[in-house]
Amino acid sequence: MENLKGTDEFGLTELDHAIYERQIRLPGFGPEGQARLKNATVLISRVGGLGGTAAMMMARAGVGRLVLAHDGVIEPENLNRMQLAFRKDLGRPRTEVFRETLQMINPDLEVVTCTENVSDANARELFEGVDLVIDGAPLFEERRAMNKEAVRRGVPLVMAAMFALEGYLTVIEPGQTPCLECLYPETPPYWTIDVFPAIAASPVVIATLGTMEGIKLLTGCGEVLRNRLLYFDLTDNSFRQLKVSRRPDCHVCGHLPWPEAVAAASPVLAAPTPLSSI
Amino acid sequence: MPSIHIPTTLRRFTENERSIAVSGASVGEALQAFEQRYPKAAGQICDEKGDLKSFIAVFVNDTDIRMLGGKDTPLRENDELHIIPAMAGG
Numbered sequence: 001m002e003n004l005k006g007t008d009e010f011g012l013t014e015l016d017h018a019i020y021e022r023q024i025r026l027p028g029f030g031p032e033g034q035a036r037l038k039n040a041t042v043l044i045s046r047v048g049g050l051g052g053t054a055a056m057m058m059a060r061a062g063v064g065r066l067v068l069a070h071d072g073v074i075e076p077e078n079l080n081r082m083q084l085a086f087r088k089d090l091g092r093p094r095t096e097v098f099r100e101t102l103q104m105i106n107p108d109l110e111v112v113t114c115t116e117n118v119s120d121a122n123a124r125e126l127f128e129g130v131d132l133v134i135d136g137a138p139l140f141e142e143r144r145a146m147n148k149e150a151v152r153r154g155v156p157l158v159m160a161a162m163f164a165l166e167g168y169l170t171v172i173e174p175g176q177t178p179c180l181e182c183l184y185p186e187t188p189p190y191w192t193i194d195v196f197p198a199i200a201a202s203p204v205v206i207a208t209l210g211t212m213e214g215i216k217l218l219t220g221c222g223e224v225l226r227n228r229l230l231y232f233d234l235t236d237n238s239f240r241q242l243k244v245s246r247r248p249d250c251h252v253c254g255h256l257p258w259p260e261a262v263a264a265a266s267p268v269l270a271a272p273t274p275l276s277s278i
Numbered sequence: 279m280p281s282i283h284i285p286t287t288l289r290r291f292t293e294n295e296r297s298i299a300v301s302g303a304s305v306g307e308a309l310q311a312f313e314q315r316y317p318k319a320a321g322q323i324c325d326e327k328g329d330l331k332s333f334i335a336v337f338v339n340d341t342d343i344r345m346l347g348g349k350d351t352p353l354r355e356n357d358e359l360h361i362i363p364a365m366a367g368g
Binding site: 048049137139140143160162165166167183184185186188190191195196198235236238240241244247 | 364366
């Protein structure tokens, strides 16, 4: 039944139902899940091979609002993996191009853009009203800034990253799972923005898996990748789920209460070996 | 023998070998055996004190060694180690 605004009891229009009918049929999704996506705000930074793919799939899935942060203009070396940019866009501001492409995919999508990358200076503002973060940044300082703000606000963050044909993914739910600093407190000394080789398939794989985790978090369908790191190597198509845990001495999330269920189930999980003794 | 899965960043030290068999009764011994076999990789996984570098995670049969016994985690014949450095590529 539709109200005066042309929406049903879930806030979905007839066109929404027509477009998203197949995903509404997914087990555990339903019109409620679609409505949750429609009302959700997702922050993605940056919006390259990984983040851009995630943005594209969130737009396709019918998310209501995207906040995108990415500096600079489209460069030739972006075009081998950035799904939202084309050769005609060379030299144009990245966020302008991304907004344009995303709104071609989904004209109902609200896109908020920031022409800077995420940093400690702008993270608070960018996180305003955000329900979920997908981290596609190529520099650890940007990832650490997002991780810190996600922990401060208790906002879930999908951490996805790749190097060449390898990649990994986990869902960070502050207090319930390890955060980035628990897993990797230091940055590899060799890491620069130019260090990682990439062919589109690799960031696209990890972005696809990460987007699904985001959709699961927002809609409540399926089982979220908590306390597990999904690692893959496309060199030989190996995929593994690795058990990970919070670090009690983590300087970002260590102060948060430990989930009682985890502590009761496993004292080892509740107090893993401190970093200093490994 | 236990095996070690080598990440891309370390394969330049192993002539692109992705998995190698090593002897060792513990994670620490296996990593030491790895560095002895590939001396150019020495210092890539552990620091001068022998502690695991904190941008590298090591897993034994899918479990982070921090949840086990760290480098003292015992190894059995068919155990698999995964070395996974921090990544940020996108």
